[in-house]
Amino acid sequence: MSDAAMDPLPNPPPPVVKTEQAEKNNNPSSSNHITLRVKDQNQNEVYFRIKKSAPLKMLMDGYCVKNRVEFNTFAFLFDGKNLRSDQTPEEAGLEDNDEIDVFDHQLGGCIVG
Numbered sequence: 001m002s003d004a005a006m007d008p009l010p011n012p013p014p015p016v017v018k019t020e021q022a023e024k025n026n027n028p029s030s031s032n033h034i035t036l037r038v039k040d041q042n043q044n045e046v047y048f049r050i051k052k053s054a055p056l057k058m059l060m061d062g063y064c065v066k067n068r069v070e071f072n073t074f075a076f077l078f079d080g081k082n083l084r085s086d087q088t089p090e091e092a093g094l095e096d097n098d099e100i101d102v103f104d105h106q107l108g109g110c111i112v113g
Contacts, residue, residue: 021046024105032048032051032052032053033050033051033052033094034049034089034094034095034098035047035048035049035050035096035097035111036048036050036059036089036094036097036098036100037097037098037099037100038059038063038076038099038100038101038102039099039100039101039102040095040101040103041066041102041103041104046063046067048062051072051089052090053086053088053089053090054087054088054089055085055087055088056076056083056084056085056086056087056088056089056092056098057085057086059100060074060076060083060085063076063102066111072105073104073105074102074103074104074105074106075102075103075105076100076101076102077100077101077102077103078092078093078094078098078099078100078101079093083100086098
């Protein structure tokens with residue numbers, strides 16, 4: 001056997017203990033993103049993680065692609081107010097884990113009499 005095989009192993013480094021605050025400081029992007037829940041009329045939910053400064057169009061497009069529907073066939077609402085595709089979550093007042101409701105656009109509305 002060689003002498004190198006007989007050398008003791010070096011001391012392992014001490015364990016690193018991270019506090020919640022230290023993790024936030026090391027991962028600044030965690031505070032730049034929020035998770036939003038998109039719920040349709042059938043109570044189906046889809047979760048999206050998006051930057052607070054990103055346009056909601058990214059979320060809306062993602063929802064439409066996932067559900068294989070056209071963008072202009074749905075209305076996205078938060079607290080009963082229509083969300084615009086050019087708004088950001090910050091501008092719309094959305095916070096982490098908020099729910100966005102999705103409704104089919106209603107056609108018609110004419111009273112036949």
